[in-house]
Amino acid sequence: VLLTKKAEFRETFMKKCLEFPEEKHICETIWTTFELAYVGKEKCNFSDQNYDQLLAETPFKHPCGKTMFWSKTKDLVHKFTKKRDCFFTLEDTLLGYVLNGLSWCGEKGNNETFTENCEDCLPNPVSSFWKIASTRFAQYACEGASVMLDGERKEPYDSNSFFGGVEVPNLQPPRVKNLTVVLVTEEIRACTCDSLGTLRKDLDQRIGCACKAVTKSRVETCIEDNTPCGACW
Numbered sequence: 001v002l003l004t005k006k007a008e009f010r011e012t013f014m015k016k017c018l019e020f021p022e023e024k025h026i027c028e029t030i031w032t033t034f035e036l037a038y039v040g041k042e043k044c045n046f047s048d049q050n051y052d053q054l055l056a057e058t059p060f061k062h063p064c065g066k067t068m069f070w071s072k073t074k075d076l077v078h079k080f081t082k083k084r085d086c087f088f089t090l091e092d093t094l095l096g097y098v099l100n101g102l103s104w105c106g107e108k109g110n111n112e113t114f115t116e117n118c119e120d121c122l123p124n125p126v127s128s129f130w131k132i133a134s135t136r137f138a139q140y141a142c143e144g145a146s147v148m149l150d151g152e153r154k155e156p157y158d159s160n161s162f163f164g165g166v167e168v169p170n171l172q173p174p175r176v177k178n179l180t181v182v183l184v185t186e187e188i189r190a191c192t193c194d195s196l197g198t199l200r201k202d203l204d205q206r207i208g209c210a211c212k213a214v215t216k217s218r219v220e221t222c223i224e225d226n227t228p229c230g231a232c233w
């Protein structure tokens, strides 16, 4: 059977939604709202507001005090949070899980869905989604939030990344009380929030900050051994 690009994309979306797992009628409702956000619209100069209804219909359900952000540590952080209830990244929430790794856009004047060359101008439907979803995810965080950063980079904290530019400014004290930076390194060493570029300055002064360096091999061991929450660093 030949499927149109949209039917094919819908299949992928539904399959991931069901395996999240989520109920079929909810996945169908979310698909309908998701599609309305970008179909028939130009892929360039896309507005974040197009996703307002989708986000309103798909509220976060994870414990807000177990929020985990990341920057340049995508594979490792997801291996760590998967099948664990210690921490939740945006990709461990329904919409983040379904849309992670996908690319989508529409075109003015037709109802088709495209999955290629959707990200060659900014803001596009994909970048807009991650920007608004990251904003809401950060606003939802409470108590102690964490972030996994790559300690092997010259600037593990980059104020221009999604984490630095979108999530840090959207953390809301006193809802959020502190941020734990998990700095993943090759060798054992010490770290402080003050040594992470402009992080301490960009973070609201009412939010406490602690940095914990942990070696990559230690994190990998924790993943293999299914080390309990809070015992890896």
Ligand code: CV1
Pocket (backbone or CB within 6 Å): 068, 069, 070, 071, 072, 073, 074, 089, 090, 091, 096, 099, 100, 101, 126, 127, 130, 134, 137, 161, 162, 163, 164, 167
């Ligand atoms: N976030 Br598939 C940001 N970008 C994402 C996310 C996501 N959840 N999921 C995907 N992307 P980089 P960062 C894509 O390593 O600090 C949120 C985007 O298209 O540079 O910029 C997360 O909650 C983007 O181009 O990290 C996370 O806490 C690229 O991956 C933080 O923002 C960003 O990867 C990570 O963003």
